[in-house]
Amino acid sequence: MATKKEPKLLTRVVKGLGHWLGPETPTGKAFVAAEKGMTKAFDRLGRNERYLDLVGGTLNRALRARKAYVEAQENWLHLLRLPTSTEMDDLREEVRDVRNQIEALSSQLELVIDALEKNRALAQGGEAPRTNATGSAATDRPS
Secondary structure, eight states: OOOOOOOOHHHHHHHHHHHHTOTTSHHHHHHHHHHHHHHHHHHHHHHOHHHHHHHHHHHHHHHHHHHHHHHHHHHHHHHTTOOOHHHHHHHHHHHHHHHHHHHHHHHHHHHHHHHHHHHHHHHTTSOOOOBOTTSSBOOSSOO
């Protein structure tokens, strides 16, 4: 006989919450009313100039303090002759740029070598090797 498998804990929790917060239950109705009230309050708060000035000023001061902290930290690192995080970020970016340039030069060099090989084969009186769409030598053999 096959036994009915009990749903996983997360499934039971989500179903229970759905039932508990459903719009027809008293708890669900209270939740919807609280959500609407909070939405209205936060909407009014978001339109209040005094609140926005306070939050904007606080954020501005926090960002200035962070900038001053980073500058002080970098000054100490310079005094100790250690690289700063800004210098390390710049160095990472430069290494990434050099890597990209090397990849581009490598691709260009491969094209030049292929062209030289074709010219050498033609100069020796032979037939230039045929290449397929990928650039590798084509053969007369079926794949």
